[in-house]
Amino acid sequence: MRFMTSLRFIDVVAREGSIRKAADKLAITSTALNRRILQIEDEIGQPLFERLPGGVRLNTAGEIFVQHIRSQFADLARVQSQIADLSGIRRGHVQIASGADALRRFLPAAIAAYRASHPAVSFRLNRCYGEDAEARLLSLDADLALIFNPIRTSHVHVAATVRQQIQCVMPKDHRLATKPVIRLRDLASEDLVLPSAHSGVRQILDSALLRRNIDPQVILESDSFEFMQNFLHFRSALFFQIPIAMDGGISEDDGGFDAQLVSRPLDPADVPEGTRHICHLKGRVLPVAAAKFLDDIITNLRSSYRDLVDQ
Amino acid sequence: MRFMTSLRFIDVVAREGSIRKAADKLAITSTALNRRILQIEDEIGQPLFERLPGGVRLNTAGEIFVQHIRSQFADLARVQSQIADLSGIRRGHVQIASGADALRRFLPAAIAAYRASHPAVSFRLNRCYGEDAEARLLSLDADLALIFNPIRTSHVHVAATVRQQIQCVMPKDHRLATKPVIRLRDLASEDLVLPSAHSGVRQILDSALLRRNIDPQVILESDSFEFMQNFLHFRSALFFQIPIAMDGGISEDDGGFDAQLVSRPLDPADVPEGTRHICHLKGRVLPVAAAKFLDDIITNLRSSYRDLVDQ
DNA sequence: GGAAGTGATGCAATTTTTGCATCACTGCAC
């Protein structure tokens, strides 16, 4: 899009924090880039960047302007996909920011299913944690975000919420496997494998353990569910995740889940439910493809989980 | 704004319906303009205009794209005013589409008051009727619209609603001037001066008269309230308007209203209240100046009229 | 059948953008 180049350049400079670096990235000279920026600042009537000895940084006006630029790009993408739609097939690109759990089974399955009927739609997934996901929505780096627990900014619109009880996963022959529900005190003498501290599941577990005054034996901490799951193949222990990470496989006979492991819910009296929100930026018109995909996963979730809260 | 020229050109071509005419208006050659359009169509990947023997017309893709362009322009204006705001004084431009009644006293007073505290804000007013006002919001030709009675499209957000009883205006010495409230049957033998057919007040009156089977003696029809009011100085008759056209001057001792005339409300049992909605385009972020002005007039209305419905 | 309107296109003039070389400045390491 030729008519957007200057704006794209400004966006890159803002991200790089340096005209020369941005020029490298854009494969032009710093001179040319510099002059484009000076020209736009001249047209706006005010500088957009502060000149620092080590580069440039957006000033307040620049912040406002760059936000405008990004929303223009996002809107242009929406318009393009809408126009492409006119010619029959649904094209487009969907950008999703999600926590690790939904990336395991739920999103791969959902995206595969969606792409089966809309092969011209492409996806980009970024794994990230709560605040980061919201930041991506704000900077229009993501169309949709799956956010665990608290929504921090008021610019985020929650399209749907899934409440999920944390599940305790263990080898089939674990002594706790006979119990239908795991109490928190059962965990006191067990070896625990916990997700890392910024994870939502971990925060819920930590506060629950603290309240009950249980000092857990944490033998391993990781931000990879896959790693923790595989670890259990070699060494008996307990780890925790929410059902969405298992694609609804709450019982051991779920074909898709790990055949050597079983999962049992933690007692809701001990540990509160976790909530996963599916969000997009408030006030934004989503690209056709993203809006359709959002519809799809909400429908999908509604059939899988009874606790879906539509909004 | 150099980086917007191509887009502005497309907008003008869409409005003019001819490349050559648009080129004249833009003070360039039709060749140059034509090529810019071809280039953009090439970048979009699809034509935006149908080539007709007598000129060009937007196709569906073009409609979508032009709507995008206009929203970009409106958003850029908002960003500029927001940036200008940083330097102290509130600058900006507010575009209003309104019916004739609010243009009489209410808007002039409101705008004058607003400009007294924000002299760097400029205004543009367009008098228009219901559908037209909504069309202007949609094409981003207006930031705010004062719409009488029904809202037709779902793209319009109603910021506030004023319910107003239609007033019957007459010379001080008219025989009906002694009555505090005018019944519809009182009008049967009177000379009436009515607003023209597309006016909201007229439509309400017409349907009320029809229902009561009263055949009015319409001696004059006009779309100018000022004309109708002045007519009453020369010839005794009745005409009708809502309080907002009189700046709240419901009683004859209102200094601002016409000293030779008095107004009396029609009986609500006979004639339903009219509603005037203050609207803007749904989902749109208003320019700072427009948003502030909107706040002001709503505050203003709330103190003047008890029947203001905030939203 | 001709006149008047439309948009498209080849080619040369013009304008704009770019790149090179260089300046002025700041922070950092020695």
Place this chain on the structure above:
DNA sequence: GTGCAGTGATGCAAAAATTGCATCACTTCC
């Protein structure tokens, strides 16, 4: 202090894009 490596700004010539002229192909209307 004194280079040194980094930054953004600027004059000038080359390269690229835009523009205007002349002209074509086409449709409508008289």
